[in-house]
């Protein structure tokens with residue numbers, strides 16, 4: 001099953017490589033990994049998407065917790081949460097394709113953020129499946145590049161991951 | 164007080180109470196060596212290879228419980244230390260390793276003798292630190308000792324760039340009394356509910372067994388384990404790392420379990436209905452094939468590291484905590500409980516165990532004209548009255564030492580279990596002897612293993628650490644040969660060396676005593692004279708039976724109940740007999 005593990009980690013050089021190294025050394029898979037600073041500059045927040053059986057996910061969280069730099073973590077998949085991913089897509093857009101792509105972007109609530117005579121860049125946020133769907137809906141020959149941030153997430157309600 | 168980084172580092176170690184540093188100098192640590200030269204509190208042991216430094220510090224740590232300290236230079240000094248760091252990591256041994264590093268401004272430029280020590284050691288340390296600011300040095304050292312020695316112990320590397328130790332940059336020094344790390348809290352609150360459940364299960368058992376490991380040694384909980392086991396009257400088995408935590412000569416102890424454990428210990432595991440694992444980590448050498456592991460048992464597991472619990476074997480009652488307080492709490496509950504161990508069931512269980520013991524799985528040919536390695540260990544046990552510190556290398560000799568030297572005290576058996584590092588024994592023995600100058604220290608080794616760190620014979624002379632090297636010389640990498648005999652139709656591919664050195668001359672060249680032993684009747688007198696030479700290191704080169712194998716054995720893919728014995732059992736299985 002897919003799990004989104006949200007980690008509060010010391011903002012120190014090497015902290016990221018400890019997490020990445022743990023996954024490669026123990027053969028766990030990482031689907032995506034995002035990391036950025038939090039409101040407290042000494043802490044980073046990492047969101048890691050992985051897949052595995054319950055046993056493997058249990059080991060992953062235990063092993064992550066063992067890393068000295070890891071302050072706290074939660075498995076978002078265990079409770080109600082909101083998940084968002086940012087995507088930017090550069091698409092060939094000429095002739096009557098320009099209208100078609102624009103309306104497609106509208107349907108998916110994307111924004112056109114850059115325009116040239118022959119291209120658009122579309123920005124879109126949402127759950128990863130929505131972004132997948134948009135990419136699938138565009139003729140693959142016209143896609144120049146796709147940049148995705150990987151999902152990040154936050155739990156609903158009063159509960160939160162903080163010190 | 165204002166001090167240079169080099170002096171701060173040395174003073175911090177002094178303030179931490181460090182007695183010995185095992186090290187080897189080089190460019191990146193010259194400032195540090197200069198600071199060491201100017202003090203007398205810490206004794207520096209100059210090894211002959213950095214691997215030796217790590218194993219010697221490790222031996223010191225295993226035999227005392229105190230962290231071992233290592234100092235090496237950058238680049239090759241650091242990489243040479245990696246095997247020893249990984250060895251300590253696998254067996255959860257507290258160590259602090261200080262490695263020199265190139266100066267901060269040139270890190271990353273492929274500078275002379277630069278390696279990414281933080282990157283290289285990341286997967287085999289509990290934690291590592293790169294010191295980037297001399298004002299944080301003392302605090303970093305305190306943190307390193309704190310992390311290394313608390314919770315599940317392990318090695319910690321401090322990588323110190325040369326400019327951090329420069330003599331002309333002085334900063335205020337104060338060694339912190341205490342440090343906290345917000346993301347590291349080794350103190351766990353023990354879940355009383357789990358303890359209660361565990362005690363209920365334990366007291367309801369019909370065929371219980373206590374399976375204890377290295378965590379009892381690491382957690383200094385021998386006394387508690389002994390009281391617990393005696394109170395219950397249950398059989399106990401130890402892992403290779405747990406030997407000595409419960410007296411081996413006690414009748415409740417049914418020996419080691421696992422691949423080369425006793426028949427009775429493995430059969431009892433297989434047939435048990437309740438297992439309590441105490442500071443043991445269900446290693447693959449212990450479990451055999453996982454699908455076949457203990458099919459009838461409910462399992463309780465006490466471990467300080469949650470990641471050790473249900474890692475390979477799912478357990479029914481996990482208890483996260485230090486062995487010592489957990490056992491104390493369990494004892495209280497057992498005493499208060501109205502339920503008592505089931506005497507009738509227990510008597511039957513012991514009867515069944517006696518039938519397995521009757522198989523006499525550790526028997527060997529006592530009439531042989533050749534020297535049997537098992538006999539040598541028995542004699543070693545006898546000559547040292549079972550009270551020596553015994554280090555070992557890796558191979559058949561290690562297993563024989565584990566099987567035939569009956570350790571009654573913890574921290575007496577010093578070996579590399581998790582990594583299985585050949586070359587460990589000799590330097591470890593030096594570390595042990597430094598820590599226990601009045602004790603007998605023996606290193607049981609093989610002619611292949613001993614050559615991996617043989618250069619440390621020179622260290623043993625310089626620091627006058629009289630140890631006794633028991634070389635079970637079978638002219639084979641016996642352990643490899645055994646596997647080739649059993650699983651590769653005797654194709655002995657490269658498990659033999661044509662040119663084994665004359666160890667007697669070699670020992671003498673290093674300034675020690677060398678004795679070669681060819682006949683069984685020479686073994687005892689040679690051991691006696693070796694241990695009587697109190698102030699000499701003696702190398703006993705003992706020509707043992709080349710073809711001897713370690714029995715019993717669980718072969719690959721088999722379960723506990725399916726051991727290969729020296730003398731095969733009849734066709735009736737013991738389950739049927741019982």
Ligand SMILES: Cc1cc2nc3c(=O)[nH]c(=O)nc-3n(C[C@H](O)[C@H](O)[C@H](O)COP(=O)(O)OP(=O)(O)OC[C@H]3O[C@@H](n4cnc5c(N)ncnc54)[C@H](O)[C@@H]3O)c2cc1C
Nearest residue numbers: 376377378382402403404421422423444467486580581583
């Ligand atoms: C050639 C060879 C053959 C081998 N054959 C065998 C064999 O037949 N049988 C065998 O048993 N081993 C054998 N081994 C060793 C094996 O590889 C493992 O090293 C060993 O089984 C692990 O022992 P352990 O389970 O006691 O764990 P250790 O490695 O000693 O780990 C200790 C456990 O206790 C926990 N712990 C630490 N401190 C505390 C504390 N204070 N409180 C609570 N928990 C704590 C740790 O978290 C860890 O889980 C062999 C090794 C070699 C090289």
Ligand SMILES: Cc1ncc(C[n+]2csc(CCOP(=O)(O)OP(=O)(O)O)c2C)c(N)n1
Nearest residue numbers: 558559560585609610611612639640641642
């Ligand atoms: C550094 C290292 N390399 C290789 C091995 C694999 N290995 C395990 S036992 C062994 C043979 C050991 O031979 P020896 O020291 O003579 O001991 P014996 O088994 O003959 O008693 C080898 C090569 C190892 N454990 N460590």
Ligand SMILES: [Mg+2]
Nearest residue numbers: 609610639641
């Ligand atoms: Mg050999």
